[in-house]
Amino acid sequence: MTGFAVVLVLVVAAAGLLRWRRPAWYWLAFGVALATLRVLVRYGSVMDACGLTVLPARWRLALARTTNRPMPESRPPRILRLRPTRTGLVLRLKLRPGQDAFDIAAALDRLRHSFSMYGVTSRELRSGVVEVRMTGYDVLKRVQMPATVETRPMRVPVALRQDGSVHYRDYRAIPHALTLGATESGKSVYQRNLVVGLAPMDVALVGIDCKQGVELFPLARRFSALADNPDTAAELLDALVTRMADVYQLIRAQQRITVDVPDAEIAADIWDLPDELRPTPIVVLVDEVAELALFAGKEEEKRRDRIITALVRLAQLGRAAGIYLEICGQRFGSELGKGITMLRAQLTGRTAHRVNDETSANMAFGDISPDAVLAAIQIPAELRGIAIAGDSSGGWHRIRAPHTSLRQAVNLCNRHADRTPTLPELAPFRPAFAGPAAEPVPSVKPSPATA
Numbered sequence: 417m418t419g420f421a422v423v424l425v426l427v428v429a430a431a432g433l434l435r436w437r438r439p440a441w442y443w444l445a446f447g448v449a450l451a452t453l454r455v456l457v458r459y460g461s462v463m464d465a466c467g468l469t470v471l472p473a474r475w476r477l478a479l480a481r482t483t484n485r486p487m488p489e490s491r492p493p494r495i496l497r498l499r500p501t502r503t504g505l506v507l508r509l510k511l512r513p514g515q516d517a518f519d520i521a522a523a524l525d526r527l528r529h530s531f532s533m534y535g536v537t538s539r540e541l542r543s544g545v546v547e548v549r550m551t552g553y554d555v556l557k558r559v560q561m562p563a564t565v566e567t568r569p570m571r572v573p574v575a576l577r578q579d580g581s582v583h584y585r586d587y588r589a590i591p592h593a594l595t596l597g598a599t600e601s602g603k604s605v606y607q608r609n610l611v612v613g614l615a616p617m618d619v620a621l622v623g624i625d626c627k628q629g630v631e632l633f634p635l636a637r638r639f640s641a642l643a644d645n646p647d648t649a650a651e652l653l654d655a656l657v658t659r660m661a662d663v664y665q666l667i668r669a670q671q672r673i674t675v676d677v678p679d680a681e682i683a684a685d686i687w688d689l690p691d692e693l694r695p696t697p698i699v700v701l702v703d704e705v706a707e708l709a710l711f712a713g714k715e716e717e718k719r720r721d722r723i724i725t726a727l728v729r730l731a732q733l734g735r736a737a738g739i740y741l742e743i744c745g746q747r748f749g750s751e752l753g754k755g756i757t758m759l760r761a762q763l764t765g766r767t768a769h770r771v772n773d774e775t776s777a778n779m780a781f782g783d784i785s786p787d788a789v790l791a792a793i794q795i796p797a798e799l800r801g802i803a804i805a806g807d808s809s810g811g812w813h814r815i816r817a818p819h820t821s822l823r824q825a826v827n828l829c830n831r832h833a834d835r836t837p838t839l840p841e842l843a844p845f846r847p848a849f850a851g852p853a854a855e856p857v858p859s860v861k862p863s864p865a866t867a
């Protein structure tokens with residue numbers, strides 16, 4: 417008997433320790449079974465208490481009355497499926513007549529407390545069927561991407577959503593995106609994760625990093641072209657516009673439409689071309705975009721206009737030519753001059769890290785969703801990397817990218833260096849390598865800190 421008690425105490429202590437230090441392991445070891453049991457046992461009473469039950473059908477009441485049986489009870493939504501996942505539980509519910517998805521959405525917080533879960537979200541799958549996703553612990557505190565993720569060309573698993581699902585950056589669905597955030601909020605780490613995700617794919621990476629190249633140049637081995645100052649950036653963007661025109665010529669040449677070509681075979685973008693002819697898609701990553709839009713003096717103003725015009729053209733026409741823009745900055749509003757709001761309107765994907773004021777959040781979501789603006793302002797400063805990402809349907813999610821260090825990213829880019837395509841138009845911007853490894857070499861002597 418004492419032996420059993422000792423084992424029990426040990427198991428409880430181990431569970432407590434795991435729950436504290438490694439919530440993800442705790443969930444897999446104990447949490448998932450306990451939570452499933454709790455949901456199944458408490459389901460009826462919780463739904464009743466949350467006001468999610470409906471009265472029995474009239475004929476049942478009438479039947480009970482005539483046969484003198486006990487009155488049937490109110491019924492909660494029927495559970496179609498209960499699926500445990502790596503981070504929580506997914507409950508699929510069939511609504512009863514008279515209920516709607518909003519009833520469930522309005523009761524989410526009550527459900528969360530009643531089932532002792534960390535977070536609960538819901539969405540309507542089809543008429544009358546609602547999926548309730550519950551997480552057992554704070555999945556964004558220490559982001560761990562699932563070991564196997566669905567991969568498709570040009571679709572990068574870049575972060576984890578609050579409900580435990582994977583957030584993808586799908587370039588074919590959303591060609592261009594804007595990432596905003598105050599300084600030190602995690603924009604560059606997010607962009608680094610994109611590079612890491614794109615590195616193993618058949619894609620050319622082009623980087624413009626006006627922060628003297630500190631973020632992107634260490635990853636140079638996987639980049640087909642890099643620019644670290646506005647002058648080079650202007651030339652690089654012009655070269656991209658030229659390439660875009662060439663790709664359009666190629667698509668035109670392939671069209672040769674005659675009456676007997678089936679509709680599906682008429683090429684209107686690079687993905688319709690046969691594999692052997694398809695030009696490599698290009699992702700253009702711009703870090704600190706404001707550096708490209710600021711100017712002092714007439715000469716620089718001309719350069720700025722040239723850069724913004726090229727960016728607007730790429731954003732307007734790039735998609736079909738397989739050129740995708742990924743722009744990061746601290747602010748991106750009309751104060752940066754003409755053309756900026758026009759460019760912003762073309763950047764469909766929006767992600768906002770922590771921002772210091774409402775105007776910055778409005779630059780990302782003001783024209784999309786007021787809720788998302790509020791959520792972006794509320795991101796706490798100590799949780800760097802948390803962001804609000806808009807999705808194509810107008811909804812939004814809290815996401816956080818895994819904390820990939822520069823070293824990990826460098827290693828991965830070096831491993832996939834042989835995949836770097838050589839694009840003749842961009843050859844002058846191809847980064848040169850001094851040594852065998854892409855070690856960042858300090859060109860200025862490090863001076864001792866004076867603080």
Ligand SMILES: Nc1ncnc2c1ncn2[C@@H]1O[C@H](COP(=O)(O)OP(=O)(O)OP(=O)(O)O)[C@@H](O)[C@H]1O
Nearest residue numbers: 598599600601602603604605800801816817818819
């Ligand atoms: N997803 C994340 N998870 C954990 N920590 C993160 C995450 N993203 C960023 N951080 C932390 O925040 C620090 C700053 O991130 P990052 O360099 O990406 O900020 P930034 O927004 O690019 O800032 P700046 O505007 O100054 O370039 C990182 O060094 C890292 O320690």
Ligand SMILES: [Mg+2]
Nearest residue numbers: 603604631703
């Ligand atoms: Mg940065």
